[in-house]
Amino acid sequence: MKSGLYLYIKRPNTCFFHTNKMKGSKDNHVLVLFLFSLAFAESSNQNFLQNLQRNVDEYRTSHFSWNIQNLDHANYKSLRAIEDYTDRAFREFLLNRSPEFKHLLGSERVATDKNITNGKNGETPHEKLQMIDKKRDEQLPQTMEYAYRANMTQLMPYEEPMVYAKNDVETARLMKRAVPQRMAMLIARAHRNKRPPERRRQKREVNITLQRMANKMHQWFSIAGSMAVGFPKTDNSYFNNWNQNIVLFGKNKKDREEFENKFQRLPLQEMLEQLSLTDNFQHIFWPFNFDQAFMNQRLALLGMSGLSTIGHKQKERFYAELEKHQTVKIPVEEGRVILSFNHPDLVEGLNRSGLLEMSKEYVEAGRHLYTLEEQEHITSNVQAAMDLINSTNADLYRAIHQVIGCIAFYKAEHRGMSGGTISSALGVIWEDPSAFSEQTVDNYAAQIVHEFIHSSLFLADMVHGTYIDRSLLPKAKVYSPVRKELRDFDKTFHASYVTTGVTIFQSRIGDFENAQRYTGTLRAAVDGLIAMQKGAGVLNASGEAMLQAMDDVLTLIRME
Template sequence: MKEYFKNYMVGNFKGVHEKQFDTLKISKWIGKDVSKRAQLAAQEFLINADPNLVPVESLTEDRSAALNFAGVADTLQGAAVRKRDNPIEESPDVLAWFHETSDRRQKLSKDIDSFFKSWNDVLNISSSGCGETTKVPMSTHNADLSLLGMTPVFMDLFWPFRFDVNVMNQRLAVYDLTKKIITDNETLKEHFFEELQDLQGMRLPVRGNQIRFSFGDEDVVDGLNRSRLVPHSKSYMKAGKHLFTKDEQEKILVLANKALDVINKTHSELYSAMVQMISSIAFFKDDSDLYRSGSITSALGLVWLDPRQEWTVPLMAEQIVHEFIHTSLYYAELVHGTYRDVSRLPEAQVMSAIRHVPRNYDKSLHAAYVSAGLITFHTRVGLFERAAQLAKTLPGAVQELNRVNAETDVLDESGRAMLDFLTDYICLTRV
């Protein structure tokens, strides 16, 4: 396990035994033996411009510090996935664009050793038209964002949404913890969180084939508190103010299940990846009343949400997708690494694509990935105004990530590959 992840875990939890981390030998694979570039996936191209996706309500304004939907609610009232005019078959340029994107998805080896060695190759989606030299997301096209939603190829390409990538990262982690190669995915998930329990000092509710919902699990609340993800005061918890009422829980359950259904209907591979990688979604109120959702490396597999009365299905879906992208990145960082020295991250400040304020490099890299994933998701669902809002700041944020890394060399080899993927992805989407 990479040193920075170890520091996160040890720093956030008392009683974690550092010697347990020494059993992890993933780092032995890093170095001289780097595989050649994997062949491009010979994936059959399929354009699915399904005009009959389920209608969805509009996003509503969220007053959290992390997200700002001001002005979006009015423009998206009554928004629904609509049938697009001008069939894409009439535009050879658009078809070529979709074909090129489809061809960029790399095949994976099912052998964990080969997969680990070829990680950088898996992330290599570079294209001759995407600024090979500068790695800056420059494009002469101003593509209509709605075009991105006409085909699933962009969601298929975005690696945090790929089931195969996520499950192989989980399999790598289990192998290094147990020296066992588990092929059954449900068993793999249960083994992973069983092994992680001692490392994180937190028992998470888990079931192999579903995401568990938690409203009053004391172990989860205690873990959220100790991980500093949701630091409740003792008086706040003693009074039970962190808990939702029965009526509130029933409404949240309906909302959450509908949101997951929308995600599943929008991209079943993303939904399957979520079920595999997320142990549970915990619904608890925030003492500070500042945030509405969160996830953290020291509580891997747990998503925390604090839904408010005005939340709609699309907003709930966005928050779940948002936190899942973080979770997918945490898994990748766990087994592949990302940063040369985490102590230097505060020195490498970059403007966040989500919060629009300077943040540590790791936070801003995550924010850029979240923004790219949400743009892709929203265009597929049909919420183009929200996608356009996110797209305004993303290219500049990615450009700054490249610039700051060039100056500070904060990323390791895997981290550089992750940034290169994001840079090329932005170019391919023509945002």
């Protein structure tokens, strides 16, 4: 028998090698290494797929099952009115998934107290709203909603970045326009009310102080530019290196300590003003990165269907597959965000998901719909908001258009909430601008960014996982920077992430007043999440990396 190598594959993850008197041949050794690397790669790929499918299945069980369970509470009559074949096929699909739903459609009438809130007739709107809030805090699907807050006077955004960092070694060049106006004002103030003999000395001192601040500023901006997040483009590498790619300082505490010692935390107003001078800080926050949005969506599709995609019409393929599991029919078009004003099947699905709380009578009367004139006004504001987002951060704009299927504009039956997202209806943003007292472009843009961050966290949770045990979340209470009260761990985690991203975005467009509205307690909220994680261990490895990534961003922007 000739000397050689034989490879026996007993099962996908196990390979056995057999050599027959190889006599030190270099070619044989090279062949052994080559085949071993192939076997290792195959094993690694199998482990990656198994871990991915486990995460997707866990998310599906925890969140999408809620929609199926609530089929018997759905506003089923909207489905009865659907005429086209596509929606009839979807209705047929729903019928096959739930015997209770089939029974309801065959019934002549439905008891009026069987709505999504499980409420009783005769309750006041205030009582219903209290019941809704209590139920949403207790239910498994993560409902992320915001109450209306008046937007302040719109400020003009800067037209271009003021400071540019070429790479992580070269010091950024300070442009003439990069010196903040407040620095120039310091010089003017130094000249006032001074006795003539002291003016020259005071001017020299002020110039030295400003020069030190400017030198330190471009060092800071250069470091921020060098720490922009980036992601691999291959499925296996992206999935396995997720935890390392989203953090900024990594596990090396020395680098973080050196940065904190060199760059002290800044007062809030000063920090926000400096963030507005460059777009470098837009690229350190991973939800704003297009590549992660594209790859998370791609891996979610792979985990649900078992089929990989080369990117052609990936968004439409993702939502077509998602519909089978989520059972919420979302209008989708590749490269666009659909504005939904009258999709009965979407309203029915959002009712089941728990995001909307609309009774059958309210929907049948059409009180949730906007007039054509109102729709035109909303559409104009959304277009202007999207243009603002695109001019501020083109990568964020692309990510929003990749992840978000549609924005649903419907009037809430119960006053108090003006929009939100929910983990059981992934890809939909609900907005109710009728609850806004002011409808500025800045406010529309901030709310879109706000809800997109929630959606990015949901998608990352679906692919990588976030929590070890979801039953621990209601028991681990942490102070929320938005509601200013103790909330479940996941809700404070989401609120902190959203506040971080929206603060960076609003600072860049110059909306300082709104940027600092919730930022004052953000640092304390993140410290509370870190302390709770150390004590209770709520997060898995991916969730812990996401928490560290948020903490790294706050450190890098020097938040006090």
